[in-house]
Amino acid sequence: xxxxxxxxxxxxxxxxxxxxxxxxxxxxxxxxxxxxxxxxxxxxxxxxxxxxxxxxxxxxxxxxxxxxxxxxxxxxxxxxxxxxxxxxxxxxxxxxxxxxxxxxxxxxxxxxxxxxxxxxxxxxxxxxxxxxxxxxxxxxxxxxxxxxxxxxxx
Amino acid sequence: xxxxxxxxxxxxxxxxxxxxxxxxxxxxxxxxxxxxxxxxxxxxxxxxxxxxxxxxxxxxxxxxxxxxxxxxxxxxxxxxxxxxxxxxxxxxxxxxxxxxxxxxxxxxxxxxxxxxxxxxxxxxxxxxxxxxxxxxxxxxxxxxxxxxxxxxxx
DNA sequence: CTCTTAATGAAAAATTTTTTCAAAAAGAGT
DNA sequence: ACTCTTTTTGAAAAAATTTTTCATTAAGAG
Numbered sequence: 037x038x039x040x041x042x043x044x045x046x047x048x049x050x051x052x053x054x055x056x057x058x059x060x061x062x063x064x065x066x067x068x069x070x071x072x073x074x075x076x077x078x079x080x081x082x083x084x085x086x087x088x089x090x091x092x093x094x095x096x097x098x099x100x101x102x103x104x105x106x107x108x109x110x111x112x113x114x115x116x117x118x119x120x121x122x123x124x125x126x127x128x129x130x131x132x133x134x135x136x137x138x139x140x141x142x143x144x145x146x147x148x149x150x151x152x153x154x155x156x157x158x159x160x161x162x163x164x165x166x167x168x169x170x171x172x173x174x175x176x177x178x179x180x181x182x183x184x185x186x187x188x189x190x
Numbered sequence: 191x192x193x194x195x196x197x198x199x200x201x202x203x204x205x206x207x208x209x210x211x212x213x214x215x216x217x218x219x220x221x222x223x224x225x226x227x228x229x230x231x232x233x234x235x236x237x238x239x240x241x242x243x244x245x246x247x248x249x250x251x252x253x254x255x256x257x258x259x260x261x262x263x264x265x266x267x268x269x270x271x272x273x274x275x276x277x278x279x280x281x282x283x284x285x286x287x288x289x290x291x292x293x294x295x296x297x298x299x300x301x302x303x304x305x306x307x308x309x310x311x312x313x314x315x316x317x318x319x320x321x322x323x324x325x326x327x328x329x330x331x332x333x334x335x336x337x338x339x340x341x342x343x344x
Numbered sequence: 345c346t347c348t349t350a351a352t353g354a355a356a357a358a359t360t361t362t363t364t365c366a367a368a369a370a371g372a373g374t
Numbered sequence: 375a376c377t378c379t380t381t382t383t384g385a386a387a388a389a390a391t392t393t394t395t396c397a398t399t400a401a402g403a404g
Binding site for chain 2: 104106108111125127128134136138141142144145146148149150152153154155156157158159160161162163164165166167168169172
């Protein structure tokens with residue numbers, strides 16, 4: 037099911053601003069701020085307003101098509117979300133963003149924390165930051181399936 | 191070593207605004223925004239400026255005495271940091287924040303991710319959100335050592 | 345094609361964060 | 375304690391970000 041269908045089924049209309057935001061994020065492959073999305077989006081859709089970018093992001097995030105990226109200094113970046121709960125791996129060199137599944141790998145840690153604190157853990161926020169192969173200067177390896185790059189392959 | 195010593199050794203002066211920010215965060219035990227810190231801080235130090243709160247937070251964070259808390263909707267909360275790299279467990283009921291060590295528990299996951307993506311992982315951001323014992327309505331359990339509550343025990 | 349309702353864009357308002365700069369105060373050395 | 379140098383402060387202004395308002399436009403169901 038494509039994003040338009042998902043959006044539509046969730047009761048939202050397929051509009052130009054929303055389409056543009058999706059296009060832009062698709063092509064970027066790394067987190068973009070509302071400002072950046074707006075700037076790039078205008079190339080496709082001249083009259084695009086910044087407000088609409090904010091509104092589109094809010095809707096798309098709610099539907100799970102877009103994800104906010106949290107970095108130590110700024111938290112205004114958005115990337116395309118692959119379906120399901122994924123985590124984010126961010127290259128500090130080029131900003132390239134990869135999502136990966138693996139909530140399972142956290143279950144041990146979570147169980148441990150629950151035992152020791154008495155908390156009931158309901159949700160988590162996990163992001164990894166590092167260097168991608170090109171930025172490390174090493175040769176690129178094949179990327180196995182299930183590990184999708186957010187956005188277009190370069 | 192207390193925080194004043196740590197700050198001092200890092201080359202910073204012990205000033206009233208910095209002291210007030212530490213006091214306020216100590217007493218709160220849950221994330222506070224600069225605004226909130228400012229409001230509470232004025233009770234101790236009438237002339238405290240909001241700007242100084244921002245500046246104090248920047249310095250204290252850099253020295254590792256204070257940590258920023260990332261939540262889905264807002265990322266402007268700060269808590270006292272216990273020494274070392276800890277993770278944050280946040281109660282969505284009362285906001286109570288507990289830090290826990292456990293970078294080790296992530297090493298498996300990180301190794302896995304590195305193998306599959308070719309990235310070299312350098313840092314991570316992990317936060318858990320859940321319900322603390324009081325907010326779940328259950329009896330409070332003892333909190334083992336090494337699991338410190340940020341701020342004052344209630 | 346029409347009609348209803350959601351969504352848009354522009355402007356204004358509200359918030360949040362940063363910059364600037366003269367005055368105050370930390371703290372090292374008398 | 376007192377002096378001196380340098381950092382730090384607080385206020386105001388500026389910049390940047392996000393939200394609200396509202397008349398107009400355009401989705402998409404019928």
